[in-house]
Amino acid sequence: MTGQLPPRDFDSLRAAIVEMRATLPKRLMQVASYALERPDDMAFGTTASIAQAAEVQPSTLVRFAQHFGFDGFSGLQQLFRERLKERNGSYEDRLRHLESGGTAETEGVAILNGFLAAGHDSLSTLANTIDADALERAITILARAQTIYLVARRRSFPIVTYMAYAFGKLKVPCRVVSTSIGNEDDLLAQATAADAAFAVSFSPYAAESAAQAQALSERGVAVVGLTDSALSPLAASTAVWFELVEADHAGFRSLSASMAFAMALTVGVAERRRQA
Amino acid sequence: MTGQLPPRDFDSLRAAIVEMRATLPKRLMQVASYALERPDDMAFGTTASIAQAAEVQPSTLVRFAQHFGFDGFSGLQQLFRERLKERNGSYEDRLRHLESGGTAETEGVAILNGFLAAGHDSLSTLANTIDADALERAITILARAQTIYLVARRRSFPIVTYMAYAFGKLKVPCRVVSTSIGNEDDLLAQATAADAAFAVSFSPYAAESAAQAQALSERGVAVVGLTDSALSPLAASTAVWFELVEADHAGFRSLSASMAFAMALTVGVAERRRQA
DNA sequence: CCAAAAATAGAATGAGCATTCCATGAGGAT
C-alpha cells in the first residue's frame, strides 16, 4: 500500500484500516487499535508518548503511517488534528442535525432514545439519592469478607454475573450462587461469618433470593442488598441496603444505573482490599 | 503577574486576559487577540508558526505565557489543547466538576460518581453515533428469525443474559450459547438460515465468540454484532454491526450504555414481531 | 525443514523546537 495516496480525512483512514484489518501485521494492528480507540491522544501526543501508550516503538508509528501512504507520522497526525478542529466547528451543526433528524426518527431509534433517556434519569437519580455512609459500610463489609457470595435471579442476575467477572479480574474471591446444578443450599452452607454476601432483587422479587439472603443473615453472614423498594423482602435481612429505582421506558427497564452501581461497589471493594 | 499561579483552564485564561486588557503591552496584546480569535491554531501550532501568523517574534509568545504565570509557551498551549478535547466529550469536564464540588466526598462516592459520569457519557455518545438504518436492519433480521442465538463471553455475557430474560418475558424464542455443558457446537449446529444470531464482543475479544459468529455466518445465519471497535474480529462476520464504546472510569468500564442498547434492540424486535 | 522475505526493536541522526539571553529602542520621571 505504501505507494498509494494517503487517506484525506479521518473517516477515509478509518475505512482503510478496517479494510486492511486482516493483512495488517501485529504491531501495526496495535497502532491501528490505539488510533481508533483514542484519536484525541493521537492528535496531541508525540511519537514518544503515543508509542509508549500504545506499547510499541516510535519507529512503528512511522512505519504505520508509511504503510498507509503518508510520508511519516506527522502527515498521519494531521488527520487526527483536523478531525478535532472540525468536530468543534460543526458542533452546533451536529446538534441541529440531531434535532431535525428527530422528526424522521425510525421506530428503533425512538425506542433506543427512550432507553437512553431512562438511563440518564436513572443515573442522575442514583447520584442524588446515594447514601455515602451506607456505601462506605457496604464496601467495608465486602472488603473484609473471605469470600463474597453473590445472590441474584432473573433480571438481577446479569448484575452479579458482571460483578463476578470483574471480581475475578481483580483477584477478589467470590461465588455466584446460581442454580444449574441445583446445589445452591450446599454452596450457601459453606458460608461463614468470615464471609459476606451481596444480594440483588428487583420487583417482582424472586422468593429464593430473599430466602437465601435471610438464611445467610441468620447464620451470621453480613449481607449487602440492592433493591428497588424499602418494602422489598430483601431489605429485612441485610446489614446495609441500597434503593435503586431504574427509570423505565414503556414499562421495560434497562440496567444502566445498576451496572454503574455494581461496578462502583466492585472497584471500591477491590481498592479497599488493596489498601489493607 | 509573572509570579502568580497560571490559569487552570481556557475560561480562566480568557478572564485573565480581559482583566489585563488595559495594562497589557502592545505585542502581548497582539498575542492575546490572536489567542482568543484563533484558539484552534494556538492548540496545534508551534511557536514559529503561531508567531508568524500573529506577526510577533517566537520569544514574544514565551513572554506572553510567562506573563500569565506559566513556565513557558508549552504550559499555555496545554490549555488550548485541553479545551479542544473537552469540547468533544464533556466527560472530563464533569469529572473535574465533581472533584472540585465534592469536598467531603468519600472514596466510595468518588468512585460511584466516576462510573455515573462515565455512564452519562457513554449514553450520550451512543445517542450521537447510532446509525438508524443499521438499527432498523438489525431489528428486521432478528424479528424474522425463528430462534435468536445469543453469543457472548466474559464481560459481554451479562448483556445477553439480560436479553435472554427479557426475550423470555416477551415470548421471543432465543437461546444463550453458553458453555457449562460444553455442547455449544451441538447447539450451534441446530441453527439454520431461518434463524439469526446476536453476538457481543468487547476488547479483549474472546476468540470463541468471533469463531462462533463466523461459523454461524458461514452457514447462512444472519448475525447482528455489537462491539467496541471497527477492528473487532466480530465485525468481519456480521450482516450488521454496531460500535459502542463504553467510557471508562479508572480503566474499568460499566455496561450502562450496552444495557440500554440491548434493551432497545430486544424491545424493538419484540415490537416488530407483534406487528407482523 | 530450510531459505527468503517481512516485520520489528532500538540506537543513531539531523532537523526543528521552545526557551534564554542580550543588545537595542521606546517612554516616562526627575
Next chain:
DNA sequence: ATCCTCATGGAATGCTCATTCTATTTTTGG
C-alpha cells in the same frame, strides 16, 4: 536633557522530536 525601566527583536542554545538505519526476530513459501 538624562537616566532608568520596561518592552522588544533577533540570534544563540540545548533539548526533544520525527525519522532513518541496521541487526535481529518472526513469518511466509517452497
